Amino acid sequence: MKPPRKRVKIDPYRGGxxxxxxxxxxxxxxxxxxxxxxxxxxxxxxxxGGLFLLRIEDTDVERSRKSxxxxxxxxMKWLGVKWEEGPDxxxxxxxYRQSERxxxxxxxxxxxxxxxxxxxxxxxxxxxxxxxxxxLAKGETPRYSGRCRNLTPEEVxxxxxxxxxxxxxxxxxxxxxxxxxxxxxxxxxxxxSLFGDFVILxxxxxxxxxxxxxxxxxxxGVTDVIRGEDHISNTPKQIKLYEAFxxxxxxxxxxALVLGQDGSPLSKRHxxxxxxxxxxxxxxxxxxxxxxxxxxxxxxxxEEILSWEELIRLFDISKVSKSGATFDYQKLNWINRKHLSxxxxxxxxxxxLPFLEExxxxxKGRKLSPxxxxxxxxxxEIVKANLVTLADLPKELELFFQYRPDEAxxxxxxEEAVSPLWNFLEEKFSGDSPITAQEFxxxxxxAKGKGIKGKALFHPLRVILTGCGSGVELxxxxxxxxxxxAFNLGLKRRPxxxxxxxxxxxxxxxx
RNA sequence: GCCCCUGUCGUCUAGCCCGGUUAGGACAUCGCCCUUUCACGGCGGCGAGACGGGUUCAAAUCCCGUCGGGGGCGCCA
Numbered sequence: 120m121k122p123p124r125k126r127v128k129i130d131p132y133r134g135g136x137x138x139x140x141x142x143x144x145x146x147x148x149x150x151x152x153x154x155x156x157x158x159x160x161x162x163x164x165x166x167x168g169g170l171f172l173l174r175i176e177d178t179d180v181e182r183s184r185k186s187x188x189x190x191x192x193x194x195m196k197w198l199g200v201k202w203e204e205g206p207d208x209x210x211x212x213x214x215y216r217q218s219e220r221x222x223x224x225x226x227x228x229x230x231x232x233x234x235x236x237x238x239x240x241x242x243x244x245x246x247x248x249x250x251x252x253x254x255l256a257k258g259e260t261p262r263y264s265g266r267c268r269n270l271t272p273e274e275v276x277x278x279x280x281x282x283x284x285x286x287x288x289x290x291x292x293x294x295x296x297x298x299x300x301x302x303x304x305x306x307x308x309x310x311x312s313l314f315g316d317f318v319i320l321x322x323x324x325x326x327x328x329x330x331x332x333x334x335x336x337x338x339x340g341v342t343d344v345i346r347g348e349d350h351i352s353n354t355p356k357q358i359k360l361y362e363a364f365x366x367x368x369x370x371x372x373x374x375a376l377v378l379g380q381d382g383s384p385l386s387k388r389h390x391x392x393x394x395x396x397x398x399x400x401x402x403x404x405x406x407x408x409x410x411x412x413x414x415x416x417x418x419x420x421x422e423e424i425l426s427w428e429e430l431i432r433l434f435d436i437s438k439v440s441k442s443g444a445t446f447d448y449q450k451l452n453w454i455n456r457k458h459l460s461x462x463x464x465x466x467x468x469x470x471x472l473p474f475l476e477e478x479x480x481x482x483k484g485r486k487l488s489p490x491x492x493x494x495x496x497x498x499x500e501i502v503k504a505n506l507v508t509l510a511d512l513p514k515e516l517e518l519f520f521q522y523r524p525d526e527a528x529x530x531x532x533x534e535e536a537v538s539p540l541w542n543f544l545e546e547k548f549s550g551d552s553p554i555t556a557q558e559f560x561x562x563x564x565x566a567k568g569k570g571i572k573g574k575a576l577f578h579p580l581r582v583i584l585t586g587c588g589s590g591v592e593l594x595x596x597x598x599x600x601x602x603x604x605a606f607n608l609g610l611k612r613r614p615x616x617x618x619x620x621x622x623x624x625x626x627x628x629x630x
Numbered sequence: 631g632c633c634c635c636u637g638u639c640g641u642c643u644a645g646c647c648c649g650g651u652u653a654g655g656a657c658a659u660c661g662c663c664c665u666u667u668c669a670c671g672g673c674g675g676c677g678a679g680a681c682g683g684g685u686u687c688a689a690a691u692c693c694c695g696u697c698g699g700g701g702g703c704g705c706c707a
Contacts, residue, residue, distance in 0.1 A: 144706085146706090178707080240705090244705070254703095260633065287705095288705095304636095309633080313633060314703085317705095328704095328706070348634095348635065349700095349707090350707090352702045352703070353702080376700070378700085382699065384701090413643085417642075421655050423657090441636060444643090453657055502669095576666085578666070589669080592665080
């Protein structure tokens with residue numbers, strides 16, 4: 120179930136080896152939509168023997184936080200997606216954090232400035248905002264007017280020397296029928312005269328997104344860019360930038376967004392959306408990966424429960440659907456259940472341990488004795504098929520760790536037909552020794568021999584032993600009767616306890 | 631406002647390129663079976679090509695239009 124670690128010789132420059140990247144900005148917790156994008160990139164790289172890189176886009180100083188970057192790395196590791204190069208492990212073409220690449224951005228801006236393919240813009244935000252609104256009012260596409268495009272070199276120098284703030288804009292060519300082949304959507308057509316010159320270097324010295332990605336992707340040898348469809352209209356700008364530098368652009372593919380049940384882009388108000396939330400809810404990383412891969416893509420054979428290996432083998436970027444997909448928690452649940460039931464019980468137990476500790480069935484951090492371990496594994500084995508998430512385990516094991524007879528079921532235990540069972544129980548298990556599986560089986564047989572059977576046997580017995588009207592089969596429960604001392608389940612005392620309670624109730628009623 | 635993307639069961643989708651299918655599968659839902667219970671599991675049912683025009687013997691599939699949904703038009707990424 121773990122992704123195979125397939126190391127390929129690092130080939131930083133184009134030469135057949137595919138290089139893809141995941142480039143999140145650390146401005147919050149990792150969103151499943153972005154995770155899906157990362158996953159598709161990862162699957163593509165793995166199936167072609169390529170490399171997967173992680174780059175942190177933290178040029179937005181206002182919103183970026185180091186702690187988010189750390190969380191992001193931890194969450195992605197939990198998921199099972201591994202990168203060959205990244206800010207935490209380095210690599211030959213770093214640094215992998217945009218905030219550490221400022222020199223690079225400035226250097227390449229100068230190149231563009233020299234070639235007169237970019238220019239300084241002294242317009243204030245106020246002016247720009249006014250122009251924008253005017254354009255909108257006139258029903259035109261708001262775009263930069265180009266007012267600073269033709270300033271004389273002398274004027275530019277003078278204003279720069281005077282210390283006037285300026286941004287650098289790229290001279291966007293105005294091809295009327297620009298097009299590029301999109302990996303998932305086919306040929307896409309644009310009228311670039313509608314674009315306007317865009318900022319590549321902000322007045323605070325930080326690179327703007329459309330510029331930084333180009334510099335980074337090129338310098339990092341990225342060959343394929345799979346990203347969200349919100350980037351479609353950025354793509355022509357970026358390709359033009361590549362051309363301005365004389366570089367070959369990578370291949371682009373744009374994925375449709377992940378939606379919530381109401382059809383709007385998936386957000387917090389739709390429920391869990393961040394990786395750490397799914398983890399806390401007890402989902403298996405491989406199940407989440409499996410589900411995410413199925414959002415917008417379908418395997419050719421129709422089998423939907425897939426391991427990492429199978430995903431890598433079967434995934435096909437050109438078959439990814441072009442329309443948005445609704446995130447369906449129910450299907451995720453089904454997939455998680457399937458993956459859970461495929462896992463060995465020992466593993467389910469060790470993964471679910473934190474949840475048992477949280478439920479206080481096990482002391483936090485206490486090492487389990489071999490007996491306890493064995494007993495718990497057996498218990499997990501029995502209830503495993505009922506688990507939707509790891510977090511369900513405490514609930515499934517509740518009948519062992521807690522004895523809370525359902526009041527509503529007590530009356531039926533007082534019925535005439537049940538009294539032989541009570542007598543027999545008392546006769547057999549009045550002592551203090553724990554009930555063994557062997558004893559229990561012979562108890563059942565003897566009871567049947569005495570004519571205690573059918574309706575008067577199984578259901579009452581279940582209620583007496585578990586306190587519940589439904590649950591695990593009694594014959595499976597038998598193996599768990601000999602629970603380790605430390606758990607102190609008090610199984611053998613349950614009939615007595617319950618009888619006392621019924622007696623009390625009767626007494627109260629009779630008074 | 632302008633530009634771009636998109637539209638098959640409630641949901642995820644197959645089929646569309648290369649017209650002829652009872653439009654297939656999965657989740658959910660419903661029913662039956664299994665089970666002296668619940669669940670799991672097994673079997674089955676319900677359920678769809680946004681709409682309107684063309685082209686054609688024949689359209690989910692090709693063409694045009696309408697409508698719906700989404701994205702973009704930033705010194706955010």
